[in-house]
Amino acid sequence: MTVTASSCPICLQELGEISAEGLENHKAYCRARETEEVTHRKQVADILCLTEPYSFDDVARVLGTTIKNDTTTKTILFVGMLLTYTDEEQINILMAAESAAGKSYLVLEVADYFPKDDVLKLGGASPTSFMHEASTGKLATWNEESKETLVNLERKIVILLDQPHDLLLQKLRAFLSHDEKEIVYKITDRSQKSGLRTRTIRIRGFSTWVFCSAALNYDQQERTRNLQLSPDTNLEKVKSAAWLLLDRQSDRAKYRAGMAANKDREKLRALVLDLKQSGVKDVTIPDSLKQEIHRQWEDTHQRMVPRHVRDLGRFLSLVKARALLNWRLRTREDDSIVATEEDYTDAWKLYSKVSVANELGIAPQVYRIFEDVIAKIGALDHGVTKREILTEYHAVYGRALQPKSLEKDVLPCLEASGLVSEQKISGSETMYYPHPLGGHLTEVIRDTKGTDPSGGGGNAPNHSGGAVEAA
Structure with missing residues (x-):
């Protein structure tokens, strides 16, 4: 029909x-x-x-939904984790700041944008824990032919939420330096039947490492292997964090629903996953851009010292991270994309905010104490005592600095960097004298006032003096 x-x-x-x-x-x-x-x-x-253009400012804006202020710190944390998906550009980050500054909170909030399978979160780790990883565990496998245990950390984000000492960093120095993609370690294990036996452990990289620690005075070797960051602790940041906490804990279900429905957060997660699945493994810097970087770096580092080589490597990684954010808009050649001048400009702007403290080898929080307290009340011909430093610290920040922290963490770092020298005067306390930073300390201190305090460094200085060489 x-x-x-x-x-x-x-x-x-x-x-x-x-x-x-x-x-x-x-x-x-x-x-x-x-x-x-x-x-x-x-x-x-x-x-x-x-395929919409994405800048570091855009990243900071989205991260700002759960991380107030700390613009520089949270942005570098994110792009550092983004570099996990490259072949060799992964970096190590040391989050060093006083207790309750929000170190672990920042790291965990940023890590939330990355696939859970790529993130390894640890409360802490003993110095040789990765060498003793069980071959039947999640990270390690046993190779019967070579009689080796392979610990595979390739393209992993390893987060240590509380690392009270630097012994683990010391044990992993060769691995964190990217000397080789696979590093072999020989260790001894005690067996009930055989006594001491040698085991061969092969650790495969490369991976992104984030260490959170309240310790500020690390060995110089650890300082050069890590990009140091510190959360800001000024009044504006503390207030913003408190009101965010009030929103979250007043109605947790409503807060989570609001975050889950946020389109910008969803897009940033999609960008991360899109990059992971893209097959892009490296970023090429063209000759014209390479020449511009060469000129800029030489202009701002007129007397280069050995650690500047590692600093330059970290800056180049930031350039590549900016390109990776926009990989769909970049020229692609097999599994590599080409960076642009836009990537370089944005990366230089971000790096400049942490360059002073890092190139001196000190945590940004320590540098801020020098800027806001010691350099403010002292001079080359006028030293200050520990008591005066503690008093001024309380006046500036509205809270006390523990004398032990000043003696064991802050002052040794500043002395090692060349920013402070001490002189014991007979019959009185030790005096501490702030030193010029390559003859332009006054200019640096003046220029960095009013800039984003979370960076701890202000504009990239012209490192031409002895203070930087001492670092």
């Missing part, structure tokens, strides 16, 4: 005479096609969304 249908109610196509069954089949086909088209349009829209 046939029915007369002037047109399909879905596609509006003229059908002429058609059976009832044929009409239903046609309508089912049209519905399926319509669903496919909607899905296709959504996929196109998603891709178009991922």
Whole structure:
């Protein structure tokens, strides 16, 4: 039996005479096609969304939904983790600041944008824990042929939330330096039957490491292997964090629902996953941009010292991270993309905010104490005592600095960097004298006032003096 249908109610196509069954089949086909088209349009829209230009400021804005202030610190944390998906550009980050500054909170909030399988969160680790990883565990496998245990940390983000000492960093120096993709360690294990036995452990990289610690005075070797960051602790940051905590704990379900529905957060997660699945493993810096970086670095580092080589490497990694954020907009050559001048400019702006403290080999928080307290009340011809430093610290920050922390952490770091020298005067306390930073300390202190305090470094200085060489 046939029915007369002037047109399909879905596609509006003229059908002429058609059976009832044929009409239903046609309508089912049209519905399926319509669903496919909607899905296709959504996929196109998603891709178009991922091809919108993305700057470091955009990253900071999105991260700001759960991390108030700390613009520089949270941005570098994110792009540092983003470098995990390259072959060799991974970096090590040391989050060094006083207790309750928000170190672990920042790291965990940033890590939330990355696939859970790529993130290894540890409360802490003993100095040789990675060498003793069980071969039946999640990270290690036993190679029967070579009689080795392989600990695979390739493209992992390893977070240590509380690392009270630097012994683990000392044991992993060769691995953290990227000397080789695979580093072999020989260790001894005690067996009940055989006594001491030697085991061979092969650790494979490269991976991104984030160490959180309240200790500020690390060995010089650890300082050069890590990019040091410190959360800000000024009044504005503390207030913002308190009101965010009030929102979250007043109604946790509502807070989580709001974060889950945030389109910007969803997009940033999509960018991370898109990069991971892209197959992009490296970023090429073209000759024209390489020459510009060479000129800029030489202009701002007129007397280069050995640690500047590692500092330059970290800056180049930031350039590449900026390109990776926009990999769909970059020229692609096999599994590599090409960086642009835009990437270089944005990376230099970000690096400049942490360059002073890091190139001196001190945590940004220590540098801020020097800037805001010691250099403020002292001078080359006018030293200050520990008591005066503690008093001024309380006046500036509204809280006390523990004398032990000043003696064991802050002052040794500043002395090692050349920013402070001490002189014991007979019959009185030790005096501490702030020293010029390559003859332009006054300019640096003046210029960094009013800039983002979370960076701890202000504008990149012209490192031409002895203080930097001492670092």
